[in-house]
Amino acid sequence: MRWVDIKEGFKEFLDEFKREKTGIAGVVLLVILVLVALTAPQTTIPDLPTKWRNSQYWEENPKNVPPTWYNMFTSQKLMPHLVYTLNDPDVNVVTQDKDTIITVNYNVPENYYYGPQGIIINGFNVTLNSPIGVPTISVYLIRPDGDKVLLVKDKELSSDVTIAVGRDSEISKMIYMWLVYKTTGQNITPLDVPLQTILINDMIAPLFADLTGATGPDEVIENPKPLWGTYKLEIVIHQPRPVNEVNYDNIKITFLGRTYGTMGTDYLGRDLWAGLIWGSRVSITIGILVSILQTIIGLIYGVTSAYLGGNADEFMMRINEIFASIPSLPILILIGATAGHITLWFIVALLVIFGWMGIARISRSMALQIKEQTYIEAAKALGAGNGRIIFKHILPQLLPYAFAVIALSVPGAVIAEASLSFLGIGDPTAVTWGQILNAAQNQAATTKGYWWWVIPPGLGIAVVGLTFVLIGTALDKILNPRLRRL
Amino acid sequence: MGYLKYLAFRIVNAIIVLLIVTFIISALFVKVAEESNKAAMFEELMNWDKTEGKIIKQTAGIEEYEKVKATKIEELRRKYELDVPYWEKVINKAIRTLELDFGTTKMPIFGTNNVSKIIRVALPRSVVLFTTATIITIILGLFLGVRAARHAGSVFDRALSVFALLTYSLPMWWTGMMFILIFAYKFGLFPMSSMFEPNDTLIDRIHKLALPVLTYVFVAFGGWAWTTRNIMIGTLQEDFIMAARAKGVPEHKIIYGHALRAAAPPIVTMVIFALLGSLGGAIISELVFNYPGMGRLYWVALQQNETNLLIGLTYFFTVLYLSGVVLADMVYGFLDPRVKVGASAKM
Numbered sequence: 001m002r003w004v005d006i007k008e009g010f011k012e013f014l015d016e017f018k019r020e021k022t023g024i025a026g027v028v029l030l031v032i033l034v035l036v037a038l039t040a041p042q043t044t045i046p047d048l049p050t051k052w053r054n055s056q057y058w059e060e061n062p063k064n065v066p067p068t069w070y071n072m073f074t075s076q077k078l079m080p081h082l083v084y085t086l087n088d089p090d091v092n093v094v095t096q097d098k099d100t101i102i103t104v105n106y107n108v109p110e111n112y113y114y115g116p117q118g119i120i121i122n123g124f125n126v127t128l129n130s131p132i133g134v135p136t137i138s139v140y141l142i143r144p145d146g147d148k149v150l151l152v153k154d155k156e157l158s159s160d161v162t163i164a165v166g167r168d169s170e171i172s173k174m175i176y177m178w179l180v181y182k183t184t185g186q187n188i189t190p191l192d193v194p195l196q197t198i199l200i201n202d203m204i205a206p207l208f209a210d211l212t213g214a215t216g217p218d219e220v221i222e223n224p225k226p227l228w229g230t231y232k233l234e235i236v237i238h239q240p241r242p243v244n245e246v247n248y249d250n251i252k253i254t255f256l257g258r259t260y261g262t263m264g265t266d267y268l269g270r271d272l273w274a275g276l277i278w279g280s281r282v283s284i285t286i287g288i289l290v291s292i293l294q295t296i297i298g299l300i301y302g303v304t305s306a307y308l309g310g311n312a313d314e315f316m317m318r319i320n321e322i323f324a325s326i327p328s329l330p331i332l333i334l335i336g337a338t339a340g341h342i343t344l345w346f347i348v349a350l351l352v353i354f355g356w357m358g359i360a361r362i363s364r365s366m367a368l369q370i371k372e373q374t375y376i377e378a379a380k381a382l383g384a385g386n387g388r389i390i391f392k393h394i395l396p397q398l399l400p401y402a403f404a405v406i407a408l409s410v411p412g413a414v415i416a417e418a419s420l421s422f423l424g425i426g427d428p429t430a431v432t433w434g435q436i437l438n439a440a441q442n443q444a445a446t447t448k449g450y451w452w453w454v455i456p457p458g459l460g461i462a463v464v465g466l467t468f469v470l471i472g473t474a475l476d477k478i479l480n481p482r483l484r485r486l
Numbered sequence: 487m488g489y490l491k492y493l494a495f496r497i498v499n500a501i502i503v504l505l506i507v508t509f510i511i512s513a514l515f516v517k518v519a520e521e522s523n524k525a526a527m528f529e530e531l532m533n534w535d536k537t538e539g540k541i542i543k544q545t546a547g548i549e550e551y552e553k554v555k556a557t558k559i560e561e562l563r564r565k566y567e568l569d570v571p572y573w574e575k576v577i578n579k580a581i582r583t584l585e586l587d588f589g590t591t592k593m594p595i596f597g598t599n600n601v602s603k604i605i606r607v608a609l610p611r612s613v614v615l616f617t618t619a620t621i622i623t624i625i626l627g628l629f630l631g632v633r634a635a636r637h638a639g640s641v642f643d644r645a646l647s648v649f650a651l652l653t654y655s656l657p658m659w660w661t662g663m664m665f666i667l668i669f670a671y672k673f674g675l676f677p678m679s680s681m682f683e684p685n686d687t688l689i690d691r692i693h694k695l696a697l698p699v700l701t702y703v704f705v706a707f708g709g710w711a712w713t714t715r716n717i718m719i720g721t722l723q724e725d726f727i728m729a730a731r732a733k734g735v736p737e738h739k740i741i742y743g744h745a746l747r748a749a750a751p752p753i754v755t756m757v758i759f760a761l762l763g764s765l766g767g768a769i770i771s772e773l774v775f776n777y778p779g780m781g782r783l784y785w786v787a788l789q790q791n792e793t794n795l796l797i798g799l800t801y802f803f804t805v806l807y808l809s810g811v812v813l814a815d816m817v818y819g820f821l822d823p824r825v826k827v828g829a830s831a832k833m
Contacts (some may be wrong), residue, residue: 318499318502318503318506321499321503321811322503322506322507322510324807325503325504325507325804325807325808325811326507326510326511326804327766327800327803327804327807329769330769330784330796330799330800330803331511331514331800333769333784333785333788334514334515334518334788334796335514337788338518338521411654411655414655415655415657418657418660419657419659419770422659422770423769423770423773423785437660437663440663441663441773441774446663446666446667446670446671446678446774447666447670447671447678447679448671449667449671449672451667454660454663454664454667455664455667457660458656458657458660458661458663458664461655461656461657461660462652462655462656463655464655465654465655465656466651466652466655469651469654469655470651473651
């Protein structure tokens with residue numbers, strides 16, 4: 001083929017492709033997908049794969065909460081995620097004598113339910129120069145009804161102290177004791193607190209609940225009515241000796257949301273939106289790579305087999321049949337489960353090894369027809385070698401078919417990769433949609449109704465698949481009007 | 487080549503392939519088993535070293551200890567079959583598998599250790615679920631596909647094509663998770679887990695089956711309808727259809743009598759493979775629904791390292807596939823007389 005021919009042919013093809021609406025839709029989708037995948041570090045969190053399995057990194061995120069926009073569809077609105085630093089206008093610092101009091105105004109607007117999922121206070125910088133007179137911290141919550149709830153009392157303060165209301169069972173005990181006092185008037189000791197109750201139940205919702213009319217703590221825990229208004233979190237740091245310095249500049253007060261970000265969080269508090277965006281990289285790369293490789297291998301194998309004919313053909317087809325008869329998913333699972341550390345390249349190799357057979361069969365039967373053409377005979381008569389005839393005369397004839405096959409086998413490859421990841425066989429240094437779904441399945445997300453965790457990754461797989469199906473069917477229509485029904 | 491000769495050739499071919507695949511599977515699984523046996527033996531030896539070995543070392547001295555340890559290693563190697571050479575084990579395993587003697591499992595599954603019996607318990611369950619679903623899918627797909635082909639380009643045809651393209655890219659197991667979320671969690675119409683309990687009534691079981699069947703049909707019928715539509719449109723453009731129309735044959739008869747019969751060979755092949763494939767269940771979908779069929783059994787076997795069960799199941803899947811190939815060839819030769827001709831038999 002001459003260069004001009006290729007140019008002409010390509011132009012003609014483009015003109016025809018422009019008329020295929022589905023193909024154009026597919027290309028637009030593909031461009032969007034590629035852009036989303038490429039800009040993942042800029043639009044979300046950079047270096048996400050290294051952070052994804054580090055549960056400490058996600059500590060300051062709420063767990064298992066829906067996305068923020070969920071509030072648009074529900075009458076019981078849920079609090080967003082709020083982080084306060086010293087510069088915030090809602091934060092005040094007052095120093096009196098040896099005490100420093102930091103107050104944070106936190107507003108629970110009307111129609112919002114349950115308050116935050118928890119409160120995390122950290123970022124103290126304490127320099128201990130003397131073992132005597134260690135600074136201590138006390139935390140109170142002043143409710144709109146005027147109640148002042150003691151959450152932490154005189155806890156010794158050091159740089160690594162994190163106050164985690166809602167996750168620390170000691171604080172939950174304090175809340176329970178307060179709740180008993182307010183509803184029944186009894187004073188109980190920490191030993192009287194039923195551990196079962198405070199460990200299973202959400203103890204933050206009662207803290208932000210209206211107590212009027214309640215006759216016992218369980219009533220409030222089970223059905224907390226919201227108390228709207230402005231809450232004040234009061235952090236009192238007592239500094240008996242100025243030798244031990246406390247620096248507040250980096251202090252961070254996080255009111256964990258009942259909703260978070262664009263796609264909510266999973267059981268570790270991981271930002272699912274970031275995971276979703278990063279997952280597209282793996283899906284698209286593996287999908288395209290696997291389909292290209294298996295098409296190339298299948299094509300060359302099939303054409304060679306057809307061209308050689310005779311015993312070589314029989315032998316090559318037997319090998320093809322053997323590969324086709326081995327049940328691939330079970331064997332893939334077996335190999336994956338016993339291989340130890342799996343890289344993405346390994347998965348690509350596995351999927352290619354068990355995926356080229358169908359293409360080989362079809363391209364063989366096509367090549368059998370082409371082989372009988374006179375120009376092949378002519379090439380042979382001119383003394384062309386097998387390699388030259390296969391690569392120069394037969395394969396180019398099958399190229400249009402190959403492009404359509406590449407596009408059409410991407411969805412299968414994407415689903416296969418996701419399936420392996422879903423079974424826990426995947427690259428532990430990557431973030432993939434299958435792995436997100438695997439975690440969702442292990443944590444029984446479907447039976448708990450965590451839709452924001454289950455739906456998006458699957459939709460992602462479907463969108464990638466659809467993109468290539470659209471392109472593939474359009475290519476098929478243009479390039480193989482005759483071969484379409486083979 | 488006559489039809490019978492052609493058939494015999496295909497059957498012999500399938501048997502040869504089966505022999506080789508069985509051998510490959512045995513080699514693979516025996517290797518895996520050997521690795522895990524080595525680890526188990528090492529662990530047991532360490533345990534012995536810490537308890538009995540330590541006592542012997544303290545009481546009888548280091549020489550006596552070495553001697554006892556050597557015999558212990560020998561005994562353990564025999565116990566874990568590490569004294570037999572690898573290839574000998576592979577060949578033994580392959581031959582026993584071909585004789586359908588799959589051996590026993592280490593732990594009882596479904597209340598028995600016998601691999602054949604375990605498969606016999608799980609198989610009907612997969613049949614009930616997937617074969618039912620496949621049959622519904624095929625009927626629905628064929629019917630809708632033929633309809634779409636008759637009214638090619640209509641709104642119905644376009645809607646069906648879009649639906650087919652959409653579901654083609656959906657993983658079935660994810661759709662299952664979605665359906666559990668929607669129909670079991672949100673609306674409470676179906677149970678969350680399809681695991682059979684001993685005192686389930688027939689109604690309970692049907693109730694548990696309904697959601698997996700629904701999922702399968704939802705994901706699969708679009709593709710069936712679309713393929714049928716494409717084949718039918720191709721056939722409807724053929725000359726003999728035009729001739730039939732010109733003769734005045736009723737449209738109904740043209741579609742179901744002439745066109746569908748001509749389009750039958752590829753469709754029948756698809757039906758055979760779909761039905762045989764359904765016997766093997768679907769590993770991930772059964773996991774998602776927690777359904778105790780063949781697919782989930784494979785996963786359990788893998789988790790518990792039950793090599794014998796794994797080989798048995800894999801062998802079963804291979805036999806299914808190959809018998810599908812032979813069956814498809816048979817039907818193809820029957821429906822499409824051209825296959826009997828030597829040249830195209832080689833295609």
